[in-house]
Amino acid sequence: ETGVTQTPRHLVMGMTNKKSLKCEQHLGHNAMYWYKQSAKKPLELMFVYSLEERVENNSVPSRFSPECPNSSHLFLHLHTLQPEDSALYLCASSQDRGWTGNTIYFGEGSWLTVV
Amino acid sequence: TQLLEQSPQFLSIQEGENLTVYCNSSSVFSSLQWYRQEPGEGPVLLVTVVTGGEVKKLKRLTFQFGDARKDSSLHITAAQPGDTGLYLCAGAGQGAQKLVFGQGTRLTINP
Numbered sequence: 001e002t003g004v005t006q007t008p009r010h011l012v013m014g015m016t017n018k019k020s021l022k023c024e025q026h027l028g029h030n031a032m033y034w035y036k037q038s039a040k041k042p043l044e045l046m047f048v049y050s051l052e053e054r055v056e057n058n059s060v061p062s063r064f065s066p067e068c069p070n071s072s073h074l075f076l077h078l079h080t081l082q083p084e085d086s087a088l089y090l091c092a093s094s095q096d097r098g099w100t101g102n103t104i105y106f107g108e109g110s111w112l113t114v115v
Numbered sequence: 116t117q118l119l120e121q122s123p124q125f126l127s128i129q130e131g132e133n134l135t136v137y138c139n140s141s142s143v144f145s146s147l148q149w150y151r152q153e154p155g156e157g158p159v160l161l162v163t164v165v166t167g168g169e170v171k172k173l174k175r176l177t178f179q180f181g182d183a184r185k186d187s188s189l190h191i192t193a194a195q196p197g198d199t200g201l202y203l204c205a206g207a208g209q210g211a212q213k214l215v216f217g218q219g220t221r222l223t224i225n226p
Contacts, residue, residue: 040218042219043216103163106157106158
């Protein structure tokens with residue numbers, strides 16, 4: 001239990017569906033992240049939110065839409081995904097943005113399969 | 116673009132053996148972290164190394180940061196089945212605003 005909770009843990013969706021992944025952190029952190037983990041590829045940072053403001057978007061296709069309504073919650077809205085988007089999506093949080101002296105806590109991930 | 120290469124990508128050994136996995140780059144990192152990710156879980160931070168040449172021990176795990184802060188190694192002594200998992204290294208670039216991950220070493224310890 002890392003203090004970062006993701007739901008659902010598993011999701012199968014068709015290419016025309018709209019779904020959302022949810023992340024909640026109970027650590028009082030100011031920064032939250034979405035990462036994508038695919039087989040044989042390094043973890044890819046998708047989005048960074050700091051104090052509810054999106055501060056980084058790493059060339060992610062618009063079919064992925066993040067939302068951070070408050071500092072404890074982060075969503076990833078999905079629509080018209082492609083099969084190659086199938087992956088483990090990890091949410092994470094840290095006290096502040098930046099890595100010096102910071103520890104990042106990951107959730108358990110949401111396994112997404114696009115059919 | 117800063118890249119981290121981990122080797123080997125896969126390693127399967129018997130319980131009780133020793134092993135070393137490597138994390139290499141041509142770039143300098145201000146700090147480097149090691150994570151372990153077990154099946155069905157997210158990565159969990161094991162250690163952060165900051166100073167070139169630094170060595171940190173965590174029970175049977177020994178982590179070393181290269182003198183030039185471009186590489187790191189993780190040595191496990193007397194490996195146990197509980198050490199099984201995906202080991203990820205991650206480096207913080209200059210300015211420490213971005214964390215770059217390696218592709219990981221998948222370790223299996225057989226009883």
